[in-house]
Amino acid sequence: MKEKALNSPGFEIDPDLVITLDHGDPLMFEPFWKEVGHNATVTISGWEKMSYYACDTDDICWFLEPDFANEVLRLHRIVNNAATNGCHIIPGVGSTQLIHATLHALASIEARHPVNVVSAAPYYSMYSDINSMKSALYHWAGDAATFKGDDNFIEIVCSPNNPDGMIRHAVLSNNAGKRVHDMAYYWPHYTPMRGPADHDIMLFTLSKATGHAGTRIGWALIKDTDVAREMVNYITLNTNGVSRDSQVRAARILKVISDGYEFPNSNGAGQFFHIGRHLLADRWRRLRQAMEVLGKFSLPRFSTEFCEFFKEQAQTYPGFAWLRSEDESINDCGDFFKRINVLIRSGRLFGAGPNYVRINLMGSDAYFDGFIKRITSFG
Amino acid sequence: MKEKALNSPGFEIDPDLVITLDHGDPLMFEPFWKEVGHNATVTISGWEKMSYYACDTDDICWFLEPDFANEVLRLHRIVNNAATNGCHIIPGVGSTQLIHATLHALASIEARHPVNVVSAAPYYSMYSDINSMKSALYHWAGDAATFKGDDNFIEIVCSPNNPDGMIRHAVLSNNAGKRVHDMAYYWPHYTPMRGPADHDIMLFTLSKATGHAGTRIGWALIKDTDVAREMVNYITLNTNGVSRDSQVRAARILKVISDGYEFPNSNGAGQFFHIGRHLLADRWRRLRQAMEVLGKFSLPRFSTEFCEFFKEQAQTYPGFAWLRSEDESINDCGDFFKRINVLIRSGRLFGAGPNYVRINLMGSDAYFDGFIKRITSFG
Known part of the structure; x- marks a missing residue:
């Protein structure tokens, strides 16, 4: 699966395709960087940065740029x-x-x-x-x-x-x-x-x-x-x-x-953490909605806290969803997600039981959308 | 010492400055890459190469570009x-x-x-x-x-x-x-x-x-x-x-x-291995000459071999000089080079005796020139 396609607007993944949400590949931020454009481009000439040494050899860390x-x-x-x-x-x-x-x-x-x-x-x-x-x-x-x-x-x-x-x-x-x-x-x-x-x-x-x-x-x-x-x-x-x-x-x-x-307006894409929070908030909203319809798993609940960066009461939107099975017929969550062709990481690997799974919420739009669609159609 | 200055034409290092030839920093090739110019420049946009995965995840090496x-x-x-x-x-x-x-x-x-x-x-x-x-x-x-x-x-x-x-x-x-x-x-x-x-x-x-x-x-x-x-x-x-x-x-x-x-003439600098050999041959010629004048160390001798790349009989020009003391008064070569403010790597670290030293010949022009000057003035 070519990574570019995964964030193209309107791109939908094949219903039979495996949706990979087992590792924390953070492709959800790719569209922001596309918006930024040439401001984020790096250019390095062939003769630059050739030496092993990035700074004075007397510094404690000789390889720090x-x-x-x-x-x-x-x-x-x-x-x-x-x-x-x-x-x-x-x-x-x-x-x-x-x-x-x-x-x-x-x-x-x-x-x-x-x-x-x-x-x-x-x-x-x-x-x-x-x-x-x-x-x-x-x-x-x-x-x-x-x-x-x-x-x-x-x-x-x-x-x-x-x-x-x-x-x-x-x-x-x-x-x-x-x-x-x-x-x-x-x-x-x-x-x-x-x-x-x-x-x-x-x-x-x-x-x-x-x-x-x-x-x-x-x-x-x-x-x-x-x-x-x-x-x-x-x-x-x-x-x-x-x-x-x-x-x-x-x-x-x-x-x-x-x-x-x-320097607000220094790039065409806006402020990264504001946009990142907005994207994650939207994914969490859709995820909680879909999980409620499905009625088989619970999600962690977070209390609202004052955020000293946004200067307001703010919610928590983790990069991963940590799901617990609330359905007695699902002892191994991994089996459940395997049946709907979604690759997740079993709770076992995190020192928890197989009734837990971790799902990457930072993936591409196509993977996240496809995941929500499969969950919803199952419910 | 700023790395740029070390390869500037005519730049001479201070007679009291330590000349660092103990590691294999290959700055001698920097002028070639300056000559090449923009052909060797790499440009990467902010949204490119964001995923962990460089190729199909089914490949044996998932991180190979x-x-x-x-x-x-x-x-x-x-x-x-x-x-x-x-x-x-x-x-x-x-x-x-x-x-x-x-x-x-x-x-x-x-x-x-x-x-x-x-x-x-x-x-x-x-x-x-x-x-x-x-x-x-x-x-x-x-x-x-x-x-x-x-x-x-x-x-x-x-x-x-x-x-x-x-x-x-x-x-x-x-x-x-x-x-x-x-x-x-x-x-x-x-x-x-x-x-x-x-x-x-x-x-x-x-x-x-x-x-x-x-x-x-x-x-x-x-x-x-x-x-x-x-x-x-x-x-x-x-x-x-x-x-x-x-x-x-x-x-x-x-x-x-x-x-x-x-595609000969595809860049303004010529053919890398030809130029690299020419530079190394020149350094070896000057090194052998200086060592002969000094009369305290011997250098390895290499027989001429047919090179299937250059399609001719060719010499060996290693990136390092492996010196052996031939002077009974010099048991520890490291001490000798320390006296003339040249940092080398002792033969001890290579499983040989302190009567051997390794000297980097791939360094900047300024370091190599300074080294030859110090050796020659000592002799």
């Missing part, structure tokens, strides 16, 4: 979603690499191995996959809520949480343990801004902030210099830096969003 | 340096990630862990660094020539070899062991082409083929489908794919080189 760092700081300042003062910025090949880099760094500093990595269920399925990396330094130890070990742990706190969109705080109270805050979804289109997050280790990613998943750029905000150095060591060893041209593109994309707020 | 794959195959066909028939192409975040992906894949298939990773000394210093990844699947076991284990090994064969430029063959004859061929330098500017290499696992990298180190793109040619799948699994887990925009840029760069041979 200064323009990218500036645009990251600028957007956080505008959105006010993270305290960046005194933080080191470490770019990564997506937040995926940054999770490995963080665990490697924290576990390298710890004397006892393997360090237990935990996260409260339901947790992002990727966290439990870290065992496949076969690191001798750390291993996945499951749900933080049932962890019985001592202080030899790293708790990953994903907030808002993937898969269920809830605001999360660390579950383990032992202060000697270490914490990683995965903030991929702490942006105003998904959730009300409750002021700047201020943690030792915070991870962000372009894919969920702007929709550019194919660019493989994330960033970490790190307070402790030793942790930052160890992360740089890991990324040096693992990939010998992070593509400079991808950082240049990421800087351009972030700039367009910031310009949209600091 | 088709244009990049086509240009890789085309350049190998033109240069005739690798048998690509029936190979899977796996892109990586530089060949650095591909080395980890390959070792992970081969060791995953093996039942006994850790698998011993070996390479004949002098070996590329990065190979011995793999222990810092703390994998439970494999570990560095040193010089292949002195390896005493059974068939539970992976031999990395780097040919032409980093650091010494020699053509290499596997040292361990046990056919049950596994082999990885690192072919980063098997291109006509560095060494005569002896026909297409034909191994199960071959690794290439943009940084050494074209000089674009900052783009972090390498590629593997893999015969065995299971190995290819395991590598894709590793890269999925490690970085969730490889930047699509970097692959687009790499495709553009490779295209310019191929066009230069298939």
